[in-house]
Amino acid sequence: MNPKPTKRPKTKSDKAFERLLMIIGIALLIAFLLGALAGAGINNAIRNKDTAEAHEPGVLTVAAAQEPTKEPELWIDLGPFTCVAYDACTDCCGKTDGITKTGTKATAGRTVAVDPEVIPLGSTLLIDGQEYIAEDIGGAIKGNKIDIFHNSHAEALEYGKQTHTVQIKAE
Ligand SMILES: [Zn+2]
Numbered sequence: 001m002n003p004k005p006t007k008r009p010k011t012k013s014d015k016a017f018e019r020l021l022m023i024i025g026i027a028l029l030i031a032f033l034l035g036a037l038a039g040a041g042i043n044n045a046i047r048n049k050d051t052a053e054a055h056e057p058g059v060l061t062v063a064a065a066q067e068p069t070k071e072p073e074l075w076i077d078l079g080p081f082t083c084v085a086y087d088a089c090t091d092c093c094g095k096t097d098g099i100t101k102t103g104t105k106a107t108a109g110r111t112v113a114v115d116p117e118v119i120p121l122g123s124t125l126l127i128d129g130q131e132y133i134a135e136d137i138g139g140a141i142k143g144n145k146i147d148i149f150h151n152s153h154a155e156a157l158e159y160g161k162q163t164h165t166v167q168i169k170a171e
């Protein structure tokens with residue numbers, strides 16, 4: 001019959017050793033936590049730096065949540081314009097090739113004709129919530145007037161004449 005194993009009573013030095021182990025353990029835990037915190041701080045700093053570099057310096061951007069006035073810092077208000085419509089027919093253009101003043105193919109939803117004295121050709125415009133490119137001119141398009149390209153003469157007639165506040169994208 002095996003004798004029941006008896007626990008050796010803890011000596012004073014055993015207790016001191018246990019206390020030392022506990023202190024080392026706590027110290028390691030604190031060091032680990034501090035390291036993790038420092039790491040998170042560095043990661044945040046890197047992330048913030050990346051975000052800052054993603055934007056052009058000095059340009060403040062905001063979430064484009066407001067329609068049709070979006071990113072007010074990047075869009076300059078030009079005030080109200082009389083908006084009319086045209087298409088690539090002889091009545092509207094005197095030709096039917098649909099080639100704009102800037103050499104592009106006139107496209108509904110993108111092409112508008114402007115007075116280049118008022119709006120430089122190539123400008124991006126925001127009209128009634130839709131972005132257009134000023135890529136054409138027209139004999140009757142002078143001053144605060146914009147001609148919006150449509151796919152057919154019927155659609156252009158349907159558009160008629162409207163007044164909209166026009167914004168130009170800051171370059
Ligand atoms: Zn027409």
